[in-house]
Amino acid sequence: MVHVERLSHSFGQHFxxxxxxxxxxxxxxxxxxxxxxxxxxxxxxxxxxxLPVMQGRASVAGFELSTLPRRRVPDLRREVGVVxxxxxxxxxxxxLQNVALTLEVRGVDPGAAxxxxxxxxxxxxxxxxxxxxxxxxSGGEQQRVAIARSMVANPKxxxxxxxxxxxxLDLALRLMxxxxxxxxxxxxxxxxxxxxxxxxxxxxxxxxxxxxGRIWEGQIAGQIAGQTEGQTGTAQxxxxxxxxxxxxxxxxxxxxx
Amino acid sequence: xxLFLRLAARGLRDLTLHPWAQAFTLIAVAMVSLLAGAFLLVxxxxxxxxxRAGGQIQAQIYWRPGANMTQVRGQWEDIRGMEGxxxxxxxxxxxxxxxxxxxxxxxxxxxxxxxxxPLPPTAEIQLATPPEARETDYVKAxxxxxxxxxxxxxxxxxxxxxxxxxxWIAVSRRVLWPAIGFLALVVGLVxxxxxxxxLLDRRDEVEILHLVGARPWxxxxxxxxxxxxxxxxxxxxxxxxxxxxxxxxxxxLNFPPLFIQIGFLPLAQALGLILAVGLVGAVGSYVAVRx
Ligand SMILES: Nc1ncnc2c1ncn2[C@@H]1O[C@H](COP(=O)(O)OP(=O)(O)OP(=O)(O)O)[C@@H](O)[C@H]1O
Ligand SMILES: [Mg+2]
Numbered sequence: 001m002v003h004v005e006r007l008s009h010s011f012g013q014h015f016x017x018x019x020x021x022x023x024x025x026x027x028x029x030x031x032x033x034x035x036x037x038x039x040x041x042x043x044x045x046x047x048x049x050x051l052p053v054m055q056g057r058a059s060v061a062g063f064e065l066s067t068l069p070r071r072r073v074p075d076l077r078r079e080v081g082v083v084x085x086x087x088x089x090x091x092x093x094x095x096l097q098n099v100a101l102t103l104e105v106r107g108v109d110p111g112a113a114x115x116x117x118x119x120x121x122x123x124x125x126x127x128x129x130x131x132x133x134x135x136x137x138s139g140g141e142q143q144r145v146a147i148a149r150s151m152v153a154n155p156k157x158x159x160x161x162x163x164x165x166x167x168x169l170d171l172a173l174r175l176m177x178x179x180x181x182x183x184x185x186x187x188x189x190x191x192x193x194x195x196x197x198x199x200x201x202x203x204x205x206x207x208x209x210x211x212x213g214r215i216w217e218g219q220i221a222g223q224i225a226g227q228t229e230g231q232t233g234t235a236q237x238x239x240x241x242x243x244x245x246x247x248x249x250x251x252x253x254x255x256x257x
Numbered sequence: 258x259x260l261f262l263r264l265a266a267r268g269l270r271d272l273t274l275h276p277w278a279q280a281f282t283l284i285a286v287a288m289v290s291l292l293a294g295a296f297l298l299v300x301x302x303x304x305x306x307x308x309r310a311g312g313q314i315q316a317q318i319y320w321r322p323g324a325n326m327t328q329v330r331g332q333w334e335d336i337r338g339m340e341g342x343x344x345x346x347x348x349x350x351x352x353x354x355x356x357x358x359x360x361x362x363x364x365x366x367x368x369x370x371x372x373x374x375p376l377p378p379t380a381e382i383q384l385a386t387p388p389e390a391r392e393t394d395y396v397k398a399x400x401x402x403x404x405x406x407x408x409x410x411x412x413x414x415x416x417x418x419x420x421x422x423x424x425w426i427a428v429s430r431r432v433l434w435p436a437i438g439f440l441a442l443v444v445g446l447v448x449x450x451x452x453x454x455x456l457l458d459r460r461d462e463v464e465i466l467h468l469v470g471a472r473p474w475x476x477x478x479x480x481x482x483x484x485x486x487x488x489x490x491x492x493x494x495x496x497x498x499x500x501x502x503x504x505x506x507x508x509x510l511n512f513p514p515l516f517i518q519i520g521f522l523p524l525a526q527a528l529g530l531i532l533a534v535g536l537v538g539a540v541g542s543y544v545a546v547r548x
Contacts, residue, residue: 050468077470088465105471107260149469 001026001157001188002047007056008213009042016042018213019056022206024190026156029183029202032192034210040192041085043210044159047190048080049073061156078106081150085161085192087142089149091135095126098134099149106153117152123178124148125171139166147175151182158182160191164198176201261478268479269486271455279487282451286444286491287498290534293440294492294499294522297530300433301522303426314385314396316403317413320378322350324408329378332406336382341399343383350374353512360512377410444491444534445541448484452542456480480546481539488538492531496522 002024009017017039024030032040045051046058046065053065061079068076081102089098096117103113121127124144129137134145143166150158160179164172176198183189183202193199199207209216272279318336320329326349333347348356353376358367384399396414403412456463463476503521510517522530 048468071473074467074470074472077468082468084468088468090462090465101465102469105466105469105475109259110263153470 001028001061002030002190003057003059004043004047005057007043007046007053007058009039009046009051009054015213017046017210020208020210020213020215021056022208022215024188024206026188027183027186028188029205030190031199031202031205031207032190032210033194033199033207034216037212038210038216039213040210041161042213044082044161044190044192047159048082049076078153079156081153081155081158083143083146083150083158083160083163085165087146089134089142089145092133094131094133095121095137095145096130098145099152102149102153117148120148120152124175140168140171143167144175147178151178155187157188157190160189162192162194164193164195169197172198173201264475264478265482268482271459271479272483272486274458275451275454278451278454282447282487283491283494285447286487286534286538287494289440289443289447290492290495290530291498293437293534294495294527294530295502296429296433296436297526298499298503298519298522300429301526302517302519305520306517314383314414316382316384316400318380318382318403319410319413320408321410322375322377324378326378328408332408333380335406336380336403339399339402341384341395343385345380345382347378347380349378350376353377353379357512360508362508441533441537444488444537445544447541448487448538449541449545451487452480452484453545455483456546477543477546480542484542485535485539488535489531491538492534495534496527496531 002022004023005021007017007020008015020039020043022030032043034040042051046053047060049065049068056066058065060076063072063076063079065076090101093101096114099117099120100110100113103116104110108116118127118130121130124147126141126144126148129141134142137145143163147160147163150160158179163179164175167175172195179189179191180202191198199205330347333345336342337345351371351374354367354370354374357376384396400412400414403409466476500521503519507519510519521527
């Protein structure tokens with residue numbers, strides 16, 4: 001599902017990401033870990049085409065990013081749900097409208113979109129806020145809007161950038177259940193997080209630790225309670241497969257446009 | 258289709274974001290369209306006059322004021338019988354006077370002039386060049402023959418048949434397309450820039466739409482519809498103004514021996530103008546929001 005080979009990215013002189021390689025099969029779960037400024041967001045942005053791949057290779061959901069023409073970026077993004085660290089929701093629009101946006105751009109009929117969104121809002125605990133403008137929500141509530149939006153179109157892959165950063169532990173764990181549920185249904189998930197309790201929720205997950213834009217091997221061993229050997233990012237990196245072949249599993253949400 | 262309509266409706270709604278900017282754009286588009294419409298109107302009327310003359314040459318004959326009407330009436334009959342003359346409409350000074358006061362409108366009454374009418378008797382004739390003669394020679398001969406008639410003051414060839422008019426038509430045909438192109442450019446720029454405002458206003462939304470997988474047309478379509486609508490409204494407004502102006506001046510040339518009624522644009526041209534300005538607005542927006 002995601003294959004990254006010697007991926008680097010620099011902003012001017014500064015390398016935010018350097019020589020990162022890893023591989024995540026379909027249905028896998030990967031935690032991105034590392035201190036602030038390590039390059040987690042940069043990596044996630046590269047993976048959904050928000051930054052151009054200039055050095056190295058990355059293939060996501062069958063799209064070879066280094067050669068992907070701009071006009072095909074929307075096709076990639078339709079396979080990928082993203083929870084942005086800064087949410088990227090529209091404050092003057094309601095919760096319902098924000099979440100439905102993902103379906104709207106796919107041409108889903110508004111009635112069907114609303115039913116689907118309302119069902120999902122219940123599972124993130126926002127059913128009462130459906131008609132509230134997002135600007136009036138608390139940080140944690142906005143974060144849940146962003147999470148709901150990333151899931152609503154049944155993407156093959158979810159990229160979640162600190163999705164529990166603004167939530168108390170109880171709520172964080174509840175939302176982790178949601179991610180775990182999608183994971184058991186076969187959704188591939190990459191999640192950036194600092195939170196060890198959150199990471200402990202998915203003991204079978206791979207972990208990729210970054211520091212100053214590089215994979216930081218020293219950090220990996222014994223990082224998560226109950227983490228088994230051979231599932232760390234570097235272990236996977238050695239067997240990385242970046243053949244760029246499309247995964248031919250069925251597309252969950254048809255393109256109505 | 259539902260999606261298309263939703264996006265189109267969004268485009269129209271977005272026009273209300275900057276009412277002042279939109280209003281100024283509307284006025285600018287209307288003024289430019291008015292210019293184009295007036296140009297077309299003149300051309301259409303010239304064409305209509307030429308068609309009315311049917312390729313024949315017309316001449317107006319003016320007698321001296323106060324000419325002896327019995328003599329003049331006899332001359333009208335003689336002229337009618339001349340070779341190459343296809344028709345003759347005559348006007349006594351009284352007829353000319355009442356036609357003139359009709360043309361000038363209700364409030365004008367020249368009854369007080371009846372007794373000392375300053376207008377001359379006139380006649381308008383249609384000439385058809387006989388097949389064996391050269392047109393210019395024939396016309397020249399005919400003009401001097403008419404001038405030789407006693408009491409005739411001057412003979413004027415129909416202005417629409419003169420060289421100046423032919424030249425004018427040729428020139429306007431030549432500048433027609435460059436002028437239309439220039440006006441279209443102005444409309445496109447003006448509309449495009451206002452539409453850009455809507456885009457800037459929705460910058461955050463556009464960014465998010467891109468991030469959740471919207472294709473470019475999804476973002477552009479509402480803007481194109483907005484530009485199209487501005488073009489349509491501006492051009493329609495212009496046509497309303499043009500119609501008002503045309504109604505005001507319709508009868509101004511409608512007196513003997515001109516009898517030119519200034520008509521409005523043919524329906525097809527009016528609709529074509531509206532549609533064309535609309536399309537130019539859409540293209541202008543497309544160019545303005547192209548990334
Ligand atoms: N647009 C940008 N222009 C210049 N530098 C940038 C830009 N985005 C990120 N950086 C730099 O790249 C480095 C990595 O940033 P990144 O946002 O990927 O870190 P992060 O791991 O997500 O950190 P955090 O945990 O705080 O979110 C940082 O040093 C940051 O300052
Ligand atoms: Mg970050």
